[in-house]
Amino acid sequence: MKYYVTTPIYYVNANPHIGHTYTTLIADIMARYKRLRGFEVFFLTGTDEHGDKVAQKAKENGLKTREFVDQIAGEFKTAWDNLNIQYDIFYRTTSSEHKKGVEHFFKLLKTSGDIYEKDYQGLYCTGCESFKTDKELVEGGCPDHKVKPKLVKERNYFFNLTKYLPKIKEKIEKDEISIKPKSKKNEVLGLFKQNLEDFSITRENVNWGIDLPFDKNQKIYVWVEALMNYVTALNFGRKGAESEEFKKFWPADLHLMAKEIIKFHAIYWPAILMACKLETPKEIFVHGYFTINGEKMSKSLGNVIAPEELVKKWGVDATRYLVISQFPLGIDGDFSIDKMQARYESRLANDLGNLLSRTVAMMNKYEVPAVQFSGNPYSQDANNLLVFDSTDHFKAPQETIIKHFDNLKITKVTEIIEKIIINSNKYLEENKPWELAKTDPAKCRAVLQNVYTRLVVIAHLLEPFMPDISKKMINSLEKLEKIILFEK
Numbered sequence: 226m227k228y229y230v231t232t233p234i235y236y237v238n239a240n241p242h243i244g245h246t247y248t249t250l251i252a253d254i255m256a257r258y259k260r261l262r263g264f265e266v267f268f269l270t271g272t273d274e275h276g277d278k279v280a281q282k283a284k285e286n287g288l289k290t291r292e293f294v295d296q297i298a299g300e301f302k303t304a305w306d307n308l309n310i311q312y313d314i315f316y317r318t319t320s321s322e323h324k325k326g327v328e329h330f331f332k333l334l335k336t337s338g339d340i341y342e343k344d345y346q347g348l349y350c351t352g353c354e355s356f357k358t359d360k361e362l363v364e365g366g367c368p369d370h371k372v373k374p375k376l377v378k379e380r381n382y383f384f385n386l387t388k389y390l391p392k393i394k395e396k397i398e399k400d401e402i403s404i405k406p407k408s409k410k411n412e413v414l415g416l417f418k419q420n421l422e423d424f425s426i427t428r429e430n431v432n433w434g435i436d437l438p439f440d441k442n443q444k445i446y447v448w449v450e451a452l453m454n455y456v457t458a459l460n461f462g463r464k465g466a467e468s469e470e471f472k473k474f475w476p477a478d479l480h481l482m483a484k485e486i487i488k489f490h491a492i493y494w495p496a497i498l499m500a501c502k503l504e505t506p507k508e509i510f511v512h513g514y515f516t517i518n519g520e521k522m523s524k525s526l527g528n529v530i531a532p533e534e535l536v537k538k539w540g541v542d543a544t545r546y547l548v549i550s551q552f553p554l555g556i557d558g559d560f561s562i563d564k565m566q567a568r569y570e571s572r573l574a575n576d577l578g579n580l581l582s583r584t585v586a587m588m589n590k591y592e593v594p595a596v597q598f599s600g601n602p603y604s605q606d607a608n609n610l611l612v613f614d615s616t617d618h619f620k621a622p623q624e625t626i627i628k629h630f631d632n633l634k635i636t637k638v639t640e641i642i643e644k645i646i647i648n649s650n651k652y653l654e655e656n657k658p659w660e661l662a663k664t665d666p667a668k669c670r671a672v673l674q675n676v677y678t679r680l681v682v683i684a685h686l687l688e689p690f691m692p693d694i695s696k697k698m699i700n701s702l703e704k705l706e707k708i709i710l711f712e713k
C-alpha cells in the first residue's frame with residue numbers, strides 16, 4: 226500500500242504565509258494519517274524557483290538570483306521544519322536533479338510529435354506566470370494581480386493540448402482523475418466549454434530557467450517544468466530510465482492546492498503526461514482560499530500573516546490544529562486570529578487540557594491505577610471500534626473516522642474528537658468521582674478509568690494533527706503525571 230501526496234511547489238518571490246501553511250499542513254496530516262494506517266508514504270513539497278517573477282524580485286532586493294532563491298527556499302524549509310512537517314523531500318526546481326529529469330521529460334515530449342513551433346503574441350501576467358485571454362481580464366487587468374499584462378511577441382514551442390482534451394474530459398467525468406470537491410470538478414468541466422487552446426511550453430526572452438534541450442534559444446516555460454517536479458522528485462528521468470521511486474509511487478494519489486492553479490493541474494498536467502504515455506494523477510483536491518478581513522493576503526496590503534507569528538502565540542501543535550480546523554476543507558474563509566484564540570482557550574486549553582489534568586490528578590489522589598489499553602483507532606485492526614458505553618451519548622466507530630479522513634473531511638474528524646472531549650467532561654460532571662470517592666470507591670474508580678481509556682483514544686486520534694501533544698498526553702497517562710498541555 227502506497228500513498229503519494231504533494232503540495233504545490235511554492236514560488237520563492239515572497240516568504241511563506243498562512244495560505245501556504247494551510248496546504249502544507251493538510252498534506253502533513255494526511256501523510257501522518259496514512260503512515261499510521263500502514264501505508265508507505267511519499268510526501269513531497271518544495272519550491273518553484275524559475276521564471277521572470279522570481280528573477281525580478283531578486284533584482285528588487287538587490288541580490289543575485291541564485292542568492293535570493295537560496296534565501297527564500299531556506300525560509301520555506303525552516304517554516305515547515307518549525308511546524309513539524311514530516312515531508313519526505315523538500316524539492317527545489319533549481320536543483321541539478323530537477324534539470325536532468327525535465328530534460329528527459331522533454332525528450333519524451335519531442336518524440337510524442339505533439340510539439341511544434343509557432344510565432345505567437347499574447348498578454349502575459351508575470352504574477353500568474355501565464356498568458357491571459359481577453360475574457361479572463363477585468364477592466365484590462367489580471368483579476369488576481371490587478372496589473373495590466375504585458376504584450377509578448379515571441380517564437381515559441383507549443384503543445385498540442387487540443388488533441389488530448391476529449392480524453393481528459395472523459396477521465397475527469399469518470400473520476401479517473403478525481404477532482405474534489407464536486408463544485409471544483411464542475412468548474413473544471415466548465416472550462417472545456419470555453420476555448421481551451423494549445424499552449425506555449427517555452428519562452429524566448431526569459432533568462433532564469435532551464436534551457437530547452439533541443440533549442441538553446443528557448444527556456445522551458447516555468448509552469449511546465451514546475452508541474453514536472455511531481456515526477457522528477459521521484460528521480461524520474463535521471464540517467465534516462467524510470468526510477469525505482471517513480472515505479473513505486475507514481476501516479477500521485479493526491480495533488481493538493483487552492484483554486485487558482487487548478488487549470489494547470491487538472492488539464493495541462495494530465496495532457497503532458499498522456500503525451501508521454503505516463504499515468505495521470507488519481508486525485509486533485511482543491512481546498513478553500515483564506516482572506517484576511519475579506520481581502521486577499523498581499524505584501525502591498527500589509528496583511529500577510531507568517532506562520533511564526535502563530536507559533537509564537539500558541540506553540541507548534543496548537544497552531545497546526547487551529548489553522549486546519551477553521552473551515553471545512555473546500556470552503557473559502559476569512560482567517561481570524563480572534564476566533565482561533567477563542568478556540569484555543571475553549572477547545573484546547575479548557576476542554577482538552579483540563580480533562581487530562583483533572584483526570585490524572587484525581588487518579589493520583591484517589592489511587593486509581595492506570596488502565597492497560599492500547600486503543601489506537603487508526604490501527605488496521607478492524608475490530609478495534611470506537612464505541613463508548615451507554616453513559617456516553619456518543620458513538621463513533623472507527624470506520625466513520627477512516628471514511629472522513631479518506632475523503633479529506635478532516636474537520637469532521639476534529640469535530641468528532643472535540644465531541645468526545647466535551648462528552649467526557651460532561652460525564653465527569655454528571656458522575657462526580659470526587660464525591661464517589663467518599664461514598665462508592667469502586668464506582669469512582671470505574672468512572673475515572675472510563676475517562677482514562679477515552680483520553681488514550683483522544684491522544685491517538687490527535688496524533689496526525691498534534692504529534693507532540695499526542696505524545697505528551699500518552700506519556701502523562703502512562704505515568705499518571707500531571708502536565709500542562711496548553712499555556713493559557
Ligand code: MSP
Pocket residue numbers: 232233234235236237243244245247248273451452453454481482483484485486513514515516522
Ligand atoms: N508555483 C506555483 C505552483 C506550482 S505547482 C507545480 C504557485 N505557487 S504559489 O506560491 O503561488 O502557491 C500557491 C498555492 O499556495 C495555492 O494553490 C495554495 O495551495 C497556497 N495558497 C497561497 N495563498 C493561499 C491562500 N490565501 N489561501 C489558501 N491557500 C493559499 O502557484
